[in-house]
Amino acid sequence: DTGVSQNPRHKITKRGQNVTFRCDPISEHNRLYWYRQTLGQGPEFLTYFQNEAQLEKSRLLSDRFSAERPKGSFSTLEIQRTEQGDSAMYLCASSFTRDPSTEAFFGQGTRLTVV
Amino acid sequence: AQTVTQSQPEMSVQEAETVTLSCTYDTSENNYYLFWYKQPPSRQMILVIRQEAYKQQNATENRFSVNFQKAAKSFSLKISDSQLGDTAMYFCAFIPSNTGKLIFGQGTTLQVKP
Numbered sequence: 153d154t155g156v157s158q159n160p161r162h163k164i165t166k167r168g169q170n171v172t173f174r175c176d177p178i179s180e181h182n183r184l185y186w187y188r189q190t191l192g193q194g195p196e197f198l199t200y201f202q203n204e205a206q207l208e209k210s211r212l213l214s215d216r217f218s219a220e221r222p223k224g225s226f227s228t229l230e231i232q233r234t235e236q237g238d239s240a241m242y243l244c245a246s247s248f249t250r251d252p253s254t255e256a257f258f259g260q261g262t263r264l265t266v267v
Numbered sequence: 268a269q270t271v272t273q274s275q276p277e278m279s280v281q282e283a284e285t286v287t288l289s290c291t292y293d294t295s296e297n298n299y300y301l302f303w304y305k306q307p308p309s310r311q312m313i314l315v316i317r318q319e320a321y322k323q324q325n326a327t328e329n330r331f332s333v334n335f336q337k338a339a340k341s342f343s344l345k346i347s348d349s350q351l352g353d354t355a356m357y358f359c360a361f362i363p364s365n366t367g368k369l370i371f372g373q374g375t376t377l378q379v380k381p
Contacts, residue, residue, distance in 0.1 A: 183367050185369075194358050194374050195371050197368040197370070256369060258311045
């Protein structure tokens with residue numbers, strides 16, 4: 153297993169376009185998280201899944217954002233009608249079990265630039 | 268509100284010296300979990316050390332140790348014998364009990380100088 157994989161690594165898009173990111177967690181990890189990180193700041197929680205169920209969404213996740221995790225495996229994060237303020241690094245992480253102390257493993261992120 | 272504050276945006280240390288990164292947090296929970304994560308330039312975030320709030324003993328992992336003061340809601344990270352590979356951004360984070368999400372601080376950029 154090569155860890156959490158995110159694609160693409162970089163995405164440049166024009167304002168108003170839709171973008172979709174993919175995250176492949178470590179196999180057998182039942183929890184998957186999305187975070188957003190702007191330059192020089194700490195990651196901010198967006199949403200998380202346990203298996204295929206989306207259990208929590210941050211108020212940061214506006215109606216333009218949608219995340220899915222069909223069949224409890226990979227996940228996609230879609231941003232519709234992108235805005236310049238959406239420019240950030242989008243991080244995915246996965247973990248196993250319900251124990252909150254379990255280590256979350258992070259991917260390398262997708263850096264989105266909206267021009 | 269549940270927040271994490273790292274008051275040192277940038278720090279530097281000479282190789283082989285010891286450095287301490289500060290972190291304070293705010294929560295009304297009694298049971299929670301604290302973490303320090305390291306994010307090297309252009310690389311993914313990795314776990315450095317974790318602490319369970321109900322454990323009084325401070326966690327240690329090789330050259331990394333924490334000073335956990337629950338009453339003061341303080342969770343500092345000490346790096347001994349600093350190495351060039353320790354250069355990275357360090358994030359303090361916690362998970363409130365029964366949730367999976369990490370709440371991160373703003374980060375401290377650590378530079379280890381040869």
